[in-house]
Amino acid sequence: MHAELSTHTLSSVPALALRAGRPGAARQAGLTADPLGVDGVKMSYGRNEEIFGEGEPAVNLYRVLKGVVRTYRILADGRRQIAEFFLAGDVFGLEAGQDHRTSAEAVSDCEVVSIRRSQLAERAMADSPTGHKLWGLTLHHLRRSEEHMLVLGRKNACERLAWFILDMSERIPAPDRVDLPMSRQDIADYLGLTIETVSRTMTQLQDEAVISLPSCRQVVVRDRRGLSDLAA
Amino acid sequence: MHAELSTHTLSSVPALALRAGRPGAARQAGLTADPLGVDGVKMSYGRNEEIFGEGEPAVNLYRVLKGVVRTYRILADGRRQIAEFFLAGDVFGLEAGQDHRTSAEAVSDCEVVSIRRSQLAERAMADSPTGHKLWGLTLHHLRRSEEHMLVLGRKNACERLAWFILDMSERIPAPDRVDLPMSRQDIADYLGLTIETVSRTMTQLQDEAVISLPSCRQVVVRDRRGLSDLAA
DNA sequence: CGTCTCATTGACACCCTTCAAACGAAGTGG
DNA sequence: CCACTTCGTTTGAAGGGTGTCAATGAGACG
Known part of the structure; x- marks a missing residue:
C-alpha cells in the first residue's frame, strides 16, 4: 500500500537520491479518504522538495499527513517571506484564482494527500452559488493578506x-x-x-x-x- | 493615542454630527439587493465611527457602498495594525468563528449594506457540506494570516x-x-x-x-x- | 485672525541588519 | 576510531534604517 521508502533512506543511496530531491520526483503511494469527503492521492516529499511553485496552475489542494510544509513568496533579490507552516492535518494550497500565488515546500520529509480541485469544485460550487461567492470572497481576502504579509515582513x-x-x-x-x-x-x-x-x-x-x-x-x-x- | 472618535466633527457640525459621529448612531436607510443574492440593510457611518469591535459577536457581513472602511487590531499598549482598507464594492466582516477578531471603523463618512450572517449561512452551508468545510478552512487561514500581519507589522x-x-x-x-x-x-x-x-x-x-x-x-x-x- | 488638527521636518537613539568569525553536530572517508 | 568536510547555529562588532521626541508648517473652521 504505502511505499516504505522515506526520502531520507533514499538519500543514503546515491543512485536514487537524485530523483528524490528533485521537484516532481515525489512518489504516489496510494489512495486516502479525506475529511473533505473526497478521495485523494497520497504523496511523499523529501526535505526541501517543492510541492508546487508560484505561478503554476493550482490543480490540487493538499492535506498534510506527516511532516511539515511551508508556503512562501520570494522577491526578485531573494528576500523570502514564509506565509505559513502547515502541520499534520492542515490543508494548504487554497487559491482564489487559477494559479498558485505562493510556493510550497516540504520542511521535513513528509506525506501529503493531494485532492483534485475540480473534484471539490464540482461538489462545492454547483449546488450553492451563494456559498461559492462567499468562498471566493474569502479566498480573495486571503490572497491580499498574504501579499500584505510579504510587504510587512520583508x-x-x-x-x-x-x-x-x-x-x-x-x-x-x-x-x-x-x-x-x-x-x-x-x-x-x-x-x-x-x-x-x-x-x-x-x-x-x-x-x-x-x-x-x-x-x-x-x-x-x-x-x-x-x-x-x-x-x- | 490614535485618532479619537469624531468629537472634532461633533463640535463643528453639531446638528448632523450628533447622529453621524457617535458609535451606535448609524442610521438605517433602506433595503438593497446584494450581489450575494441576499437583501441587506443600508447603514450610514460617520468618520471614525465604529462598525463592529473586536470580540463582538459576528452577526453581520458588510458591503461598502460609499466611502472607505478599515479593519484593525490593537495591542495592549496601543500599537495598531490595520489589516485592510475596504473601498466601494468590497465585502468585509468575514469571520471563521462566532466573534469578530478585528475591529472595523469608517475611515470617511460611508454607507454600507449589512447582511445577516444567518441568512447567508442558511443558503451557503445547508446544501453543500463540502463547500462549507472549504469555506471554513479558508476563513481559518485568513484569521491566522491577520494575526501574522499584526506580528509582522507591530x-x-x-x-x-x-x-x-x-x-x-x-x-x-x-x-x-x-x-x-x-x-x-x-x-x-x-x-x-x-x-x-x-x-x-x-x-x-x-x-x-x-x-x-x-x-x-x-x-x-x-x-x-x-x-x-x-x-x- | 486664532485655534485645532494633521502633516512635515529635524536631531538623535536604538533595534535590527550586515559582515565576519567561531562553534557544534552530522556525515564521509581513510 | 578519528580527521576532515559541510552545513547550520551562535556570537561579536559595526553600521544603517526606522522610531522617538520635539518643533514648525499648513489647512479647516469658527
Whole structure:
C-alpha cells in the first residue's frame, strides 16, 4: 500500500537520491479518504522538495499527513517571506484564482494527500452559488493578506509606500490621480511604519519625481514604471 | 493615542454630527439587493465611527457602498495594525468563528449594506457540506494570516519569537516540549527577521528562563505565562 | 485672525541588519 | 576510531534604517 521508502533512506543511496530531491520526483503511494469527503492521492516529499511553485496552475489542494510544509513568496533579490507552516492535518494550497500565488515546500520529509480541485469544485460550487461567492470572497481576502504579509515582513519603508500607492491607484476609477481617503496615521498603521516615516518617504518619492503631491491627500502617479520598480 | 472618535466633527457640525459621529448612531436607510443574492440593510457611518469591535459577536457581513472602511487590531499598549482598507464594492466582516477578531471603523463618512450572517449561512452551508468545510478552512487561514500581519507589522523580535514558540506549542500534542521541525532560516523568514536575530533572541529567552534549549531544534517552555507576557 | 488638527521636518537613539568569525553536530572517508 | 568536510547555529562588532521626541508648517473652521 504505502511505499516504505522515506526520502531520507533514499538519500543514503546515491543512485536514487537524485530523483528524490528533485521537484516532481515525489512518489504516489496510494489512495486516502479525506475529511473533505473526497478521495485523494497520497504523496511523499523529501526535505526541501517543492510541492508546487508560484505561478503554476493550482490543480490540487493538499492535506498534510506527516511532516511539515511551508508556503512562501520570494522577491526578485531573494528576500523570502514564509506565509505559513502547515502541520499534520492542515490543508494548504487554497487559491482564489487559477494559479498558485505562493510556493510550497516540504520542511521535513513528509506525506501529503493531494485532492483534485475540480473534484471539490464540482461538489462545492454547483449546488450553492451563494456559498461559492462567499468562498471566493474569502479566498480573495486571503490572497491580499498574504501579499500584505510579504510587504510587512520583508519590504523597507520606500518599497512599502510605493506598493501602497500602486495598490490604491489600481483600486479606484482614475488610476493616475489617487485621492487618499485615509490619514497618514492610517497609512502608517497599515504599512507597519510610523507617521513620520510615511511622511518622509512621501516627500522622498516626490523628490525622485515618481509621484507628486498637490495636497497631502492627493497623490499623482507621474512614473508608474518607476514606482513599480521601487515597490520591488 | 490614535485618532479619537469624531468629537472634532461633533463640535463643528453639531446638528448632523450628533447622529453621524457617535458609535451606535448609524442610521438605517433602506433595503438593497446584494450581489450575494441576499437583501441587506443600508447603514450610514460617520468618520471614525465604529462598525463592529473586536470580540463582538459576528452577526453581520458588510458591503461598502460609499466611502472607505478599515479593519484593525490593537495591542495592549496601543500599537495598531490595520489589516485592510475596504473601498466601494468590497465585502468585509468575514469571520471563521462566532466573534469578530478585528475591529472595523469608517475611515470617511460611508454607507454600507449589512447582511445577516444567518441568512447567508442558511443558503451557503445547508446544501453543500463540502463547500462549507472549504469555506471554513479558508476563513481559518485568513484569521491566522491577520494575526501574522499584526506580528509582522507591530511586534519586535522578542515578541515575535515568543508568539511563535507559543503558537507552535499549541499546535502539537505535547505543548511544553516543542520539537521545531524548521531551521532558524525558516523561522527568520516566517517572522520577518534575520537568522542572527532569531538566534540571539532564542538565547535571550533562555537567559530570561522562560524557555530552555536542550538542542537548537528543541524548545522547552519553562514559563508559559512569562512567555505569553513577552508575546505582548 | 486664532485655534485645532494633521502633516512635515529635524536631531538623535536604538533595534535590527550586515559582515565576519567561531562553534557544534552530522556525515564521509581513510 | 578519528580527521576532515559541510552545513547550520551562535556570537561579536559595526553600521544603517526606522522610531522617538520635539518643533514648525499648513489647512479647516469658527
